[in-house]
Amino acid sequence: xxxxxxRETFAASHxxxxxxxxxxxxxxxxxxxxxxxxxxxxxxxEVVVKGEIDPKTGYVLDLKDLKRVMKERxxxxxxxxxxxxxxxxxxxxxxxxxxxxxxVWRELKDALPSGELHSVKLYETEKxxxxxxxx
Amino acid sequence: xxxxxxRETFAASHxxxxxxxxxxxxxxxxxxxxxxxxxxxxxxxEVVVKGEIDPKTGYVLDLKDLKRVMKERxxxxxxxxxxxxxxxxxxxxxxxxxxxxxxVWRELKDALPSGELHSVKLYETEKxxxxxxxx
Amino acid sequence: xxxxxxRETFAASHxxxxxxxxxxxxxxxxxxxxxxxxxxxxxxxEVVVKGEIDPKTGYVLDLKDLKRVMKERxxxxxxxxxxxxxxxxxxxxxxxxxxxxxxVWRELKDALPSGELHSVKLYETEKxxxxxxxx
Amino acid sequence: xxxxxxRETFAASHxxxxxxxxxxxxxxxxxxxxxxxxxxxxxxxEVVVKGEIDPKTGYVLDLKDLKRVMKERxxxxxxxxxxxxxxxxxxxxxxxxxxxxxxVWRELKDALPSGELHSVKLYETEKxxxxxxxx
Amino acid sequence: xxxxxxRETFAASHxxxxxxxxxxxxxxxxxxxxxxxxxxxxxxxEVVVKGEIDPKTGYVLDLKDLKRVMKERxxxxxxxxxxxxxxxxxxxxxxxxxxxxxxVWRELKDALPSGELHSVKLYETEKxxxxxxxx
Amino acid sequence: xxxxxxRETFAASHxxxxxxxxxxxxxxxxxxxxxxxxxxxxxxxEVVVKGEIDPKTGYVLDLKDLKRVMKERxxxxxxxxxxxxxxxxxxxxxxxxxxxxxxVWRELKDALPSGELHSVKLYETEKxxxxxxxx
Numbered sequence: 090x091x092x093x094x095x096r097e098t099f100a101a102s103h104x105x106x107x108x109x110x111x112x113x114x115x116x117x118x119x120x121x122x123x124x125x126x127x128x129x130x131x132x133x134x135e136v137v138v139k140g141e142i143d144p145k146t147g148y149v150l151d152l153k154d155l156k157r158v159m160k161e162r163x164x165x166x167x168x169x170x171x172x173x174x175x176x177x178x179x180x181x182x183x184x185x186x187x188x189x190x191x192x193v194w195r196e197l198k199d200a201l202p203s204g205e206l207h208s209v210k211l212y213e214t215e216k217x218x219x220x221x222x223x224x
Numbered sequence: 225x226x227x228x229x230x231r232e233t234f235a236a237s238h239x240x241x242x243x244x245x246x247x248x249x250x251x252x253x254x255x256x257x258x259x260x261x262x263x264x265x266x267x268x269x270e271v272v273v274k275g276e277i278d279p280k281t282g283y284v285l286d287l288k289d290l291k292r293v294m295k296e297r298x299x300x301x302x303x304x305x306x307x308x309x310x311x312x313x314x315x316x317x318x319x320x321x322x323x324x325x326x327x328v329w330r331e332l333k334d335a336l337p338s339g340e341l342h343s344v345k346l347y348e349t350e351k352x353x354x355x356x357x358x359x
Numbered sequence: 360x361x362x363x364x365x366r367e368t369f370a371a372s373h374x375x376x377x378x379x380x381x382x383x384x385x386x387x388x389x390x391x392x393x394x395x396x397x398x399x400x401x402x403x404x405e406v407v408v409k410g411e412i413d414p415k416t417g418y419v420l421d422l423k424d425l426k427r428v429m430k431e432r433x434x435x436x437x438x439x440x441x442x443x444x445x446x447x448x449x450x451x452x453x454x455x456x457x458x459x460x461x462x463v464w465r466e467l468k469d470a471l472p473s474g475e476l477h478s479v480k481l482y483e484t485e486k487x488x489x490x491x492x493x494x
Numbered sequence: 495x496x497x498x499x500x501r502e503t504f505a506a507s508h509x510x511x512x513x514x515x516x517x518x519x520x521x522x523x524x525x526x527x528x529x530x531x532x533x534x535x536x537x538x539x540e541v542v543v544k545g546e547i548d549p550k551t552g553y554v555l556d557l558k559d560l561k562r563v564m565k566e567r568x569x570x571x572x573x574x575x576x577x578x579x580x581x582x583x584x585x586x587x588x589x590x591x592x593x594x595x596x597x598v599w600r601e602l603k604d605a606l607p608s609g610e611l612h613s614v615k616l617y618e619t620e621k622x623x624x625x626x627x628x629x
Numbered sequence: 630x631x632x633x634x635x636r637e638t639f640a641a642s643h644x645x646x647x648x649x650x651x652x653x654x655x656x657x658x659x660x661x662x663x664x665x666x667x668x669x670x671x672x673x674x675e676v677v678v679k680g681e682i683d684p685k686t687g688y689v690l691d692l693k694d695l696k697r698v699m700k701e702r703x704x705x706x707x708x709x710x711x712x713x714x715x716x717x718x719x720x721x722x723x724x725x726x727x728x729x730x731x732x733v734w735r736e737l738k739d740a741l742p743s744g745e746l747h748s749v750k751l752y753e754t755e756k757x758x759x760x761x762x763x764x
Numbered sequence: 765x766x767x768x769x770x771r772e773t774f775a776a777s778h779x780x781x782x783x784x785x786x787x788x789x790x791x792x793x794x795x796x797x798x799x800x801x802x803x804x805x806x807x808x809x810e811v812v813v814k815g816e817i818d819p820k821t822g823y824v825l826d827l828k829d830l831k832r833v834m835k836e837r838x839x840x841x842x843x844x845x846x847x848x849x850x851x852x853x854x855x856x857x858x859x860x861x862x863x864x865x866x867x868v869w870r871e872l873k874d875a876l877p878s879g880e881l882h883s884v885k886l887y888e889t890e891k892x893x894x895x896x897x898x899x
Contacts, residue, residue: 090629091592093591093622093625094622096620096621097621098349101263101264102238102262102306103237103264105417118416120423121304126237126309127306129235142590146523147588149592149624171259183416184417186363187418191361219364222360226896227894227895227897229892229893272895281793282780287892318687319687321633322631354632355633355677370889371804372778372801372802375552377552394845394846397802397804398775398843399777399803400775400804400806401806401890438803439797439799441777454552455551455553457496457554485806486501489498490499492495494496507666507667507668529711529715532711533642533669533708534640534642534668536671536754573661576664576666578666579666580664619638620638660828727822727824728822755771756772757770757771760766760768760769764766
């Protein structure tokens with residue numbers, strides 16, 4: 090059993106707010122993150138897949154395939170987008186890093202040509218990340 | 225003469241488009257950067273000040289002062305903001321990195337307690353930056 | 360269950376030596392790390408908290424709260440300090456990264472407003488880190 | 495129980511191909527990685543050791559010792575080398591990151607003066623890594 | 630006048646040796662860099678272009694264009710290649726970073742759609758770079 | 765003319781204070797940087813040398829030589845040291861980054877086997893650096 094990882098980046102905007110709450114409640118809860126006109130980040134997404142090494146190729150999974158799956162299923166749908174408005178798989182979701190990571194897990198889980206999804210790590214800045222392992 | 229530098233970061237959203245042009249022209253010109261609902265970045269701002277070393281302090285400029293000036297004049301006004309809508313010193317400006325760097329230069333130029341502004345470097349991503357030296 | 364992480368930095372000095380041993384023994388054991396007048400590092404502290412996502416907020420824990428707890432309980436007491444002399448929670452401790460990480464764990468363990476402390480990772484340089492998980 | 499880690503780098507060349515396959519099959523399987531004259535990387539190797547803290551030293555393992563073991567057993571034999579031709583412990587191995595990580599694990603497993611090998615993480619680029627934990 | 634920069638990476642192998650010298654002279658001169666079977670690096674190439682900001686676009690040069698030119702003229706011809714054997718614009722050149730940077734400058738100098746080439750910076754490792762400004 | 769650069773790191777402690785001033789004046793001037801028992805940093809030193817490429821070697825200066833000169837003249841004398849007490853070439857100097865960079869310039873200026881010293885850049889943290897060019 091071995092773990093392989095690929096990191097991709099995307100640039101997106103969002104506004105953290107819960108539409109079920111009032112503007113005042115949102116501002117109390119989220120502070121500047123609830124800014125009405127939004128703000129944004131360069132996100133980094135690190136996906137880890139686990140599996141056995143195929144003796145014929147020496148690979149668990151060709152990283153070119155992992156890159157392609159990440160791009161088609163996730164990165165192209167998030168990059169240069171507004172996470173509140175433009176992304177179908179985030180509809181009705183408060184776009185916190187926690188919720189985005191879980192949503193990315195769901196998009197990738199059954200899309201890998203080989204190996205098994207082990208974790209999705211999402212950096213919002215160089216100082217903050219969340220990690221989801223399907224637990 | 226010596227150069228000192230301080231790096232600060234801010235998270236902002238923007239949409240690159242020229243309001244004097246049609247939507248089609250903007251999309252041709254800017255592609256995904258013109259996405260109507262915007263996108264965003266973690267910007268890094270690196271400011272360089274040049275000056276003589278004060279023999280009493282060993283400093284050109286106390287970095288705590290440079291940090292404070294950057295924060296008050298620039299970073300607090302850009303962080304968690306929409307660069308098209310929320311920033312007075314970017315009004316009527318297409319918020320490309322080039323234009324933001326020049327605007328930051330203007331905000332900082334006369335605000336330093338000592339030393340002289342040498343350059344403003346703005347990273348939009350880890351792979352792209354612009355640098356303005358007042359030339 | 361999801362994991363969230365926050366990274367903070369602090370600049371501190373220390374001298375690695377065991378007061379129960381002679382100077383010669385300390386030098387044999389620790390080499391240049393035992394230099395009498397000390398040396399120092401830019402430490403990076405990465406704290407991971409695990410928990411359930413609160414559906415109301417989309418957060419396990421507001422990172423502003425984690426940042427505040429880290430600052431008050433740990434970073435402000437370590438930053439610009441001498442780890443042998445200035446830090447009460449390191450008293451009678453050889454200030455190796457191992458011992459600092461365990462001491463930081465103890466300071467943070469019961470101070471989190473929500474979620475559970477999962478790990479404390481301490482980078483002494485870009486090349487060396489220790490990680491403590493309370494095991 | 496605590497974990498300590500040391501990172502070292504080496505510069506090496508390789509060609510990914512399986513000698514049991516034809517040139518056409520290799521090119522289909524590996525694309526540009528199978529380029530006949532090879533290509534190369536700055537690899538980063540991150541080794542994690544777990545153990546109890548020795549109360550006399552405050553260390554699990556002196557990082558100078560871990561550095562020395564990594565250097566003698568692995569880094570000096572890989573640095574400025576061709577991984578297909580120059581490395582005895584990679585003989586008859588397709589030099590993918592997966593296979594290199596497993597081979598490094600075998601070289602280090604019984605060579606540590608104290609503590610137990612926990613994981614070997616190998617970065618081929620800033621975007622790709624594999625991790626092997628002896629599972 | 631403003632400066633814009635784009636960073637791209639490529640993975641390549643090389644052997645540093647001067648074919649006009651004997652094997653012994655090459656080994657004396659270059660040490661392990663002259664290893665017969667080669668070694669390799671993840672190179673990072675940082676290109677800086679200077680120019681005026683176009684008031685219509687807010688750009689000196691669209692970074693997508695700079696990226697495309699770098700890719701077509703340089704990166705695709707260097708990535709996953711052997712710099713001694715596979716690259717026409719390095720023929721009869723000892724592939725030191727100095728010589729590669731000058732060769733890259735020549736390839737890019739007249740290929741920019743707007744602006745003027747200011748510098749070519751080539752990182753061989755995180756610790757070493759060369760910079761050529763056409764002087 | 766081409767520029768080559770080498771980066772080395774060292775870990776040191778210091779206390780910023782001017783012995784000609786009172787404790788109160790030092791604390792007003794330097795704040796926590798004047799902490800009596802000191803603090804410390806992982807410094808990164810980036811030295812740039814300019815020169816012509818030697819057609820026989822393809823080098824301005826063999827980086828192994830630059831590394832050796834940096835190590836012998838500067839890094840070994842600063843690493844794991846107290847910059848107020850342990851370093852002869854910093855005697856009677858307030859150990860600010862500005863003053864250290866100028867002192868390093870003086871140590872290196874006439875020690876290079878070929879090429880000419882162009883600049884000394886000293887990072888005190890990832891966010892702060894000073895650069896001295898002998899102007």
